[in-house]
Amino acid sequence: QQPVQSPQAVxxxxxxxxxxxxxxxxxxxxxHWYRQKHGEAPVxxxxxxxxxxxxxxxxxxxxxNEKKQQSSLYLTASxxxxxxxxxxxxxxxxxxxxxxxxxxxxxxxxxxx
Amino acid sequence: NAGVTQTPKFQVLxxxxxxxxxxxxxxxxxxxxxxxxxxxxxxxxIHYSVGAGITDQGEVPNGYNVSRSTTEDFPxxxxxxxxxxxxxxxxxxxxxxxxxxxxxxxxxxxxxx
Numbered sequence: 274q275q276p277v278q279s280p281q282a283v284x285x286x287x288x289x290x291x292x293x294x295x296x297x298x299x300x301x302x303x304x305h306w307y308r309q310k311h312g313e314a315p316v317x318x319x320x321x322x323x324x325x326x327x328x329x330x331x332x333x334x335x336x337x338n339e340k341k342q343q344s345s346l347y348l349t350a351s352x353x354x355x356x357x358x359x360x361x362x363x364x365x366x367x368x369x370x371x372x373x374x375x376x377x378x379x380x381x382x383x384x385x386x
Numbered sequence: 387n388a389g390v391t392q393t394p395k396f397q398v399l400x401x402x403x404x405x406x407x408x409x410x411x412x413x414x415x416x417x418x419x420x421x422x423x424x425x426x427x428x429x430x431x432i433h434y435s436v437g438a439g440i441t442d443q444g445e446v447p448n449g450y451n452v453s454r455s456t457t458e459d460f461p462x463x464x465x466x467x468x469x470x471x472x473x474x475x476x477x478x479x480x481x482x483x484x485x486x487x488x489x490x491x492x493x494x495x496x497x498x499x
Contacts, residue, residue: 275428303484314476315429317487360428364484373419373444374488376429 274298276363278377285384290349293380295361297342304337304344305362305374308355315360319346323366348382356384388412390491392477398497399467407462407494409477417483418460419444420452422473423493429476435460467498 276297283291295304303322307315321337321344334347344363348355358381362374393408411418419434431444435454449471451463460479464471477491 305488314490314492316490320485320487322485362429373431373434373483374429375431375445376421378426378428 275375276361276377278361278380282381285351287384287386289351293346293359295344295377297363300366301342301363302366303364306346307360308357310357351384353384356382390477390479390489392491392494394494396495400499403467405464407475409460409491410458411479415479415481417480419478420462421476424473469498472498
């Protein structure tokens with residue numbers, strides 16, 4: 274089942290902060306975050322694993338609430354280059370195959386000067 | 387090191403025609419997958435492979451076939467194209483899909499008339 278992302282879209286001024294949320298109805302093993310610019314392929318940002326391990330971008334942080342099956346991506350001091358659509362991909366803890374990601378519908382982030 | 391490559395970049399088909407979308411990676415990744423991306427729908431998993439000779443279905447497999455005869459290549463076959471298959475198709479690969487980034491190819495934009 275597709276995770277739910279919120280908000281669907283957000284507009285920021287440079288230097289402002291934003292939070293993007295991802296919520297699943299399934300128990301999760303991992304949450305992956307990607308950013309996609311228009312006409313391009315998705316690019317990796319962050320992986321959060323059950324148990325607390327994180328791998329990813331230096332300037333972007335995220336959290337994973339295992340009990341609530343929720344993840345949040347924190348974008349601080351936003352830059353123009355942060356504009357794009359952000360996707361979370363969730364991997365179920367049970368069933369399915371390792372590594373299969375079910376992606377949310379995305380959050381469109383626009384950073385204005 | 388080219389990463390993940392996809393051909394063609396653009397393709398127009400008529401309803402009922404068949405074709406193969408090519409995907410290759412030179413990173414010796416065991417895990418490869420195919421996604422389709424439609425406006426407002428995010429990325430949906432079509433088929434995936436955890437190694438040469440092993441493939442399985444994702445969320446939306448109907449109308450598509452895959453094979454994995456080598457580690458490097460993972461072609462996606464459209465058996466009888468339908469307008470509903472108009473989409474952007476992305477191939478991705480990963481060393482350890484749960485804990486490592488998935489690298490996406492540049493995508494193939496397919497239109498079925």
